[in-house]
Amino acid sequence: xxxxxxxxALADDLVxxxxxxxxxxxxxxxxxxxxxxxxxRGHTFIRTNQFEVEDRLNGLEERFSVVGRDGLAEALRARxxxxxxxxxxxxxxxxxxxxELADQPAQNSKLSx
Amino acid sequence: xxxxxxxxxxxxxxxxxxxxxxxxxxxxxxxDRRTLSICISMIENGISPEALANxxxxxxxxxxxxxxxxxTATAAAxxxxx
Numbered sequence: 001x002x003x004x005x006x007x008x009a010l011a012d013d014l015v016x017x018x019x020x021x022x023x024x025x026x027x028x029x030x031x032x033x034x035x036x037x038x039x040x041r042g043h044t045f046i047r048t049n050q051f052e053v054e055d056r057l058n059g060l061e062e063r064f065s066v067v068g069r070d071g072l073a074e075a076l077r078a079r080x081x082x083x084x085x086x087x088x089x090x091x092x093x094x095x096x097x098x099x100e101l102a103d104q105p106a107q108n109s110k111l112s113x
Numbered sequence: 114x115x116x117x118x119x120x121x122x123x124x125x126x127x128x129x130x131x132x133x134x135x136x137x138x139x140x141x142x143x144x145d146r147r148t149l150s151i152c153i154s155m156i157e158n159g160i161s162p163e164a165l166a167n168x169x170x171x172x173x174x175x176x177x178x179x180x181x182x183x184x185t186a187t188a189a190a191x192x193x194x195x
Contacts, residue, residue: 014151018173019173019175032175036168039171040160040164048161076139083133086126093161094133094153094162095136096163097152097162100162100163101166103142109140109141
């Protein structure tokens, strides 16, 4: 029960953070919160394969270098190395999420960001 | 847990979020620090990253739609006032 309540609160925070729908449109936010909870509860996805995640990140580093974005490749390698010291059992899954949300980084990422 | 241990764990978690946020920026994920922290908490609560990514993409669409609706309503109200 506590888990469900916590998940509900997190879903609420996620809707607010991603959509930026103001508190005054509470009805719209609540409707989206329910959609989020339904989608997350009803998922049938397989578990993250940490080796596949590593392969995809290695592939991205290589791709950055191939398209002449060596700075990006080095930045990604440095962050992955730094992450090793504070890794936990959820790190592969979080990196999996980032890979799913990546938006053409070889073309659009800016090192200045 | 002794206060020192708790502080150390908190500092390590904070550092991990900082690094993950930098990786998110390198990958052009369009995630701010707050949203990333919420996502991490959800994953730590057993949510699948793939399901979460799909939900975030859908929420982005809904957020854009809400902004469009809001702009349309503002424009309609301005027209009525004239």
